[in-house]
Amino acid sequence: MYNNKLYELFNMLNESEKRNLKKWVRSPFANQKTEIILLFDFLLSRKAYSLTTLNRYKVWSFVFPDEKFEDTKFRLLCSQSLKTLENLLLYLFQQKKSIEQKLALSEIYQEKQLKNTAASYLTEVEDKLKEKAQSNGELFLEQYHFQLAKFKFDGTEARDQSTNLESILHHLNDFYFFEFLKHACSIISHQNVSNQTYIIPQFDNVINYLENDKEQLKPSIFIYYNALLSLKNPTEIRHFDNLKKGLKTYATHFNNNELKDLHLIAINFCIKSLNSGNKERLNDLFEFYQSALQLNLFVEHNELSRFTFRNIISCALQLNEYVWIEAFIEKYAPFLNEKYRQNQVNFNLARLYFAKGLFEKTTPILLQEDFGDPLLNLAAKTMLVKIYFELKEWAILDATLDSFSVFLNRQKQLAYHRLNYKNFIHFMKKMVRLNHDKLNLKKLEADIIATNPLTEKKWLLNAITDLKN
Numbered sequence: 001m002y003n004n005k006l007y008e009l010f011n012m013l014n015e016s017e018k019r020n021l022k023k024w025v026r027s028p029f030a031n032q033k034t035e036i037i038l039l040f041d042f043l044l045s046r047k048a049y050s051l052t053t054l055n056r057y058k059v060w061s062f063v064f065p066d067e068k069f070e071d072t073k074f075r076l077l078c079s080q081s082l083k084t085l086e087n088l089l090l091y092l093f094q095q096k097k098s099i100e101q102k103l104a105l106s107e108i109y110q111e112k113q114l115k116n117t118a119a120s121y122l123t124e125v126e127d128k129l130k131e132k133a134q135s136n137g138e139l140f141l142e143q144y145h146f147q148l149a150k151f152k153f154d155g156t157e158a159r160d161q162s163t164n165l166e167s168i169l170h171h172l173n174d175f176y177f178f179e180f181l182k183h184a185c186s187i188i189s190h191q192n193v194s195n196q197t198y199i200i201p202q203f204d205n206v207i208n209y210l211e212n213d214k215e216q217l218k219p220s221i222f223i224y225y226n227a228l229l230s231l232k233n234p235t236e237i238r239h240f241d242n243l244k245k246g247l248k249t250y251a252t253h254f255n256n257n258e259l260k261d262l263h264l265i266a267i268n269f270c271i272k273s274l275n276s277g278n279k280e281r282l283n284d285l286f287e288f289y290q291s292a293l294q295l296n297l298f299v300e301h302n303e304l305s306r307f308t309f310r311n312i313i314s315c316a317l318q319l320n321e322y323v324w325i326e327a328f329i330e331k332y333a334p335f336l337n338e339k340y341r342q343n344q345v346n347f348n349l350a351r352l353y354f355a356k357g358l359f360e361k362t363t364p365i366l367l368q369e370d371f372g373d374p375l376l377n378l379a380a381k382t383m384l385v386k387i388y389f390e391l392k393e394w395a396i397l398d399a400t401l402d403s404f405s406v407f408l409n410r411q412k413q414l415a416y417h418r419l420n421y422k423n424f425i426h427f428m429k430k431m432v433r434l435n436h437d438k439l440n441l442k443k444l445e446a447d448i449i450a451t452n453p454l455t456e457k458k459w460l461l462n463a464i465t466d467l468k469n
Contacts, residue, residue, distance in 0.1 A: 001054045006082040009089075010043055017092065018044060024088045036081050038063040099125055099142045103149050110153060122150055135220045135253040137182065140175035147171055174218055180206055181224035182258065185265060188231040192268075219246060220253040227265045240269050244284065251295065260297040263288055286315050293332075304335035306344050313348050317355050325352050343372045350383065359387045374411050378421055381407065382456065385428055389463060394432060401425055401432075420453040427451075427460055431467065438468050 001007055013021065025031045025040050042062045046053050060069045063077070094101070102121045109118035125146050132139055147168045154163065180202075187198045210217065210225050217225065223246035230239040243266055251259060270285035289312045292298055298308050309332060316325045329352075333345050350365040366380045366387075381404045388397035408421050427448055434440045445464050448457060 001056045001059055001078065004078055006078045006085070007043070007049070007054060009082065009085055010040075011049065017089070020092065021085065021088055024091075025084060030087060031084050033080065035063050035077055036084055039077060039081050040085075099128060099146070102128075103145055106149060106153070115153075118153060122146070122153060125149075133252045134255060135218060135250075136255060136258060137175055137178040138255070140171055140178055140218075144168060144171040144175055174221065177206070177210065178218075178221050178224060181221065181228050182261075185224065185228050185231060185261065188228070189261075189265065189268070192231070219250040222246060223250060223253075223262065227262055230269050231265060234269060234272060240266070243269075244288075247291070251291075256295070256297060259295055260292070263292045263295075263297055267292075282315070282318055286319055286321070289315055293328075299332075299335050302335065303337055304332055306336055306340045309336060309344060310348060313351065317351060320355070322352060322356055340372065343376065347371050347376050347380065350380065354383050354387070359391065363387060374414060375417065377407070378411075378414075378417060382421070382424065385424075386459065389428070389432075397428075397432060401429055416453065420455055423451055423454045424456050424460070427454075431460070431463060434467075436467055441468055 021040060022044065025037045031037065039059065039062075042059055043054075056074060057069055060067075060074055102125045106118045106121035106125070109115075109121065129139070129143055129146060147164050151164050151168060154161070184200050184203065187200055190196060191198060207225075207229075210221075214222060214225065223243060226239045226242035226246065229236065230243055233239065243262070247259075247262060247266070254262065266288045267285060270281040270288065273281040274285065293312075298304055312328065313325055316328070325348075329345060329348060333341060336344055346365050346368060350362050353359075353362040353365070362383065366384045368380075371377050371380055381400070384400055385397065385404065388394075388400055404421075405425055408418055408425070411418055427444065430444055431441070434444060441464050445461060448454065448460050448464070451457075454460070
């Protein structure tokens with residue numbers, strides 16, 4: 001039973017859902033089978049779950065103590081129990097949708113010819129919609145359903161009066177445009193990182209319509225409109241500026257998933273701009289990372305991606321935000337997956353100490369044998385090389401470059417990275433050998449400029465400048 005669908009779902013229940021389950025299976029309306037109650041009693045009574053504690057024969061003995069095990073009957077019991085649990089979760093899910101419930105109740109009261117009560121539920125819905133902070137697809141759809149329910153109700157009361165048909169279409173339009181833009185952003189974002197090509201139906205027609213009507217657009221639609229165009233036309237900075245300004249002002253209009261997607265669009269825009277040589281976007285990138293952290297958009301299921309952790313620190317290092325980085329590592333390290341946590345903390349502390357010139361703190365961390373990731377190990381060895389160069393420890397530097405070459409030759413799977421680091425080692429060895437030979441250093445400088453891939457090109461050129469002085 002440990003590996004079946006019933007246990008998989010049961011295992012994901014929180015404590016509140018488990019308490020509700022105990023009540024649910026005992027409700028005659030939800031369940032009339034004693035064996036289903038016993039099965040869930042068995043699951044709820046276990047202190048730990050394993051192949052041993054959830055052995056199907058143990059479960060069977062608990063539910064049917066006087067019967068011989070029957071596989072078919074046991075499977076049927078699990079299937080019926082799963083359906084019962086699913087019905088509970090559906091019920092709890094629907095309980096969260098108060099707008100839908102009240103609209104449904106209004107319709108029920110209308111069918112029962114109880115018009116006053118039906119009208120009171122519509123009024124409640126109208127008040128709740130006004131209270132909502134979010135102004136997204138979910139709200140626009142609820143407003144559409146409310147206006148539709150209102151039209152049906154009013155239509156039965158006074159057919160000769162003006163109607164709200166125009167409002168129905170306005171809210172339907174808002175819903176359509178919001179969802180269209182949101183999903184178009186997802187499509188283009190996916191295209192940018194994959195080989196997939198998508199056709200977006202009516203794309204030009206929708207964009208042209210919104211362009212002509214942009215002064216009248218709801219703020220959330222205008223923000224997604226600019227997010228989409230910043231993806232589509234990354235050289236037109238006005239769309240990014242509108243996105244940035246809009247998110248600062250109207251963040252409350254979106255749910256967390258939408259906010260995360262919009263922040264990632266802005267972050268990726270900044271990274272692309274930086275990679276193209278536009279350093280103006282560095283501060284914007286840092287601001288979006290800070291905003292996403294403040295809104296708790298990056299921590300999912302109590303975990304922060306190690307890649308996001310490292311990328312945020314990389315951005316902050318370029319801005320010399322050393323105090324901020326220390327606080328960030330202390331606050332967010334506990335959210336890293338335990339498997340990677342210590343290596344990530346050590347590696348990024350080493351980067352911080354290196355940036356601050358605290359080589360005496362950096363070196364012991366970098367001499368750690370393995371950071372659990374070939375790319376981190378390569379970056380760590382690169383930092384060591386730079387430290388020994390800065391300290392003019394030529395003998396140690398020479399030995400470090402040799403061990404670096406041996407390590408690199410073992411990393412057969414890292415084709416592009418191997419070439420990049422081979423170039424780095426090659427130029428470092430030449431630079432150390434030439435030392436203060438200005439004429440040959442000048443030629444080496446030209447070779448470095450002409451060589452790709454070489455991610456440490458800027459550092460190497462600065463190092464040559466120091467040697468020539």
